[in-house]
Amino acid sequence: MGEVSSQLSLPVTIKETETFDSYVEGQNTQVCGHLTQLFEQLKHNRLEHWLNYIFSDQEVGKSHLLYAICHQAEIEKVSCIYLSFEEKADLTPEVLLGLEHYSIICLDDVQQLQDCADWQVALFDLINRVKEKNTGCLVMTGNQPAQLLPITLPDLLSRLSWGISFQLMSLTDEQRQQALIVRAELRGMNMSKDVAKFLVNHWQRDMSALINSLDLLDEKSLQQQRKLTIPFVKSILDI
Structure with missing residues (x-):
């Protein structure tokens, strides 16, 4: 491969979920x-x-x-x-x-x-x-x-x-909901369309914040043995 800088490597911040399969294309x-x-x-x-x-x-x-x-x-x-x-x-x-x-x-x-x-x-x-x-x-x-x-x-x-x-074109609200459901499934979480719609309408607008909310919801749902319902999401995210 030749001489390559030893300073650089793939960052640990790259998650296994960041793949082509998990990317909701929308207009892209x-x-x-x-x-x-x-x-x-x-x-x-x-x-x-x-x-x-x-x-x-x-x-x-x-x-x-x-x-x-x-x-x-x-x-x-x-x-x-x-x-x-x-x-x-x-x-x-x-x-x-x-x-x-x-x-x-x-x-x-x-x-x-x-x-x-x-x-x-x-x-x-x-x-x-x-x-x-x-x-x-x-x-x-x-x-x-x-x-x-x-x-x-x-x-x-x-x-x-x-x-x-x-x-790159932004996703519509419906596509944001689809992206949330896909990313939740990759974490082994079962998210309904109603819950995804609630998050898109009532949580932060950008996809990064929406995706990051899944980490907390996943952790709390496992701890409390709760399903992802709208009341549960409201209580965890204090919406």
Whole structure:
């Protein structure tokens, strides 16, 4: 694989539930299909899109998709690495050296490189190395279209605009309910449509908060040997 930085490894925060199967696509069928096709293309050495950029507002599922890529890569024995630039304070730009030897490089939260000239140069250089090596691909995410990112290095902005770009669309309330039910089932919890609807209507709106509520509900339902009913949910979440 070549020389790869020893500082970087998959973060323990990636949960086993963050897979393609647990991602409720909603209006995002095209991007999900595109990402899964990358594995087929790598397998046959005919990579069509070596630079991929996904953007959306917060809590729409960008990180989930990158985690899903990592899990799928493990299944298919494809070398893959993940890094969120939110963690850059604990790292140095040199961590990007050697990443071009991976088949898939997942880089989350590119907007976090605002006012970080050294990181911007390091990412620019990595993109060039991946293009030159021509054996793997980059999948990056940000909170807005590439050309609107708060990046001060013009050449990096230009590179980010080279590849294929997708905007993730928010889920409808009905799709949020479906996502909750799916994620509850993965935890071995039986959640009815009525309970999912109640949570979506009365708990926090973003999917991250909704999913996180399942941890507490799962813990308390096991402790108290209670089913997931609306009265139980109201009492645990103090709604």
